[in-house]
Amino acid sequence: MILEHALLSVIPGKEADFERDFRTASAIISSMRGYIRHTLSRCLEQPSRYLLLVEWETLEDHTEGFRGSADYERWKALLHHYYDPFPTVEHYAQVPLHAKEEDRA
Template sequence: MILEIAHLDVKPALTAEFEVAFGQAQAIIASMPGYISHELQRCLERPQHYALLVRWQTLEDHTKGFRSSAQYQQWKALLHHFYDPFPTVEHYAHIAP
């Protein structure tokens, strides 16, 4: 299993709209091959900052499967205009419980 962590900085005036749009967009990612689960967390100290955690079966399920899909274009259209700056995305492999 691979854990994708995306650090999302949303334009401060648009956080409520972002959360509504994410509510729609999450069905897109959940339908992708290799998807396991996801969660969106909002930072308490910086309320315009979010962490998106997505669990994938393999790295390629995210980097090739999702990102090269037609569904990713829908994801982008729903969410990418909220970000400033563009998100940082990293992938992690489980080491210990």
């Protein structure tokens, strides 16, 4: 499992519109091959900042499958105009902390 991490800085004053459009965009990402689940959290200290976490089966499900799909163009049209600056997206793999987890990795 791969965890996508994106810190989203939304243009101040556009938060409600962003959240509305993100609800629509959620249907797009959740229909992608390899998608597991996602969450969107709003920062308490900086209300124009959001944390998007998406779990994918593989890195390629996100970088090639989702980003290479026609549906990604709709995702971009719905959301990308809200960001300033444009977010950096990073991917993480879980570190096994117990012997049983190492056997599954």
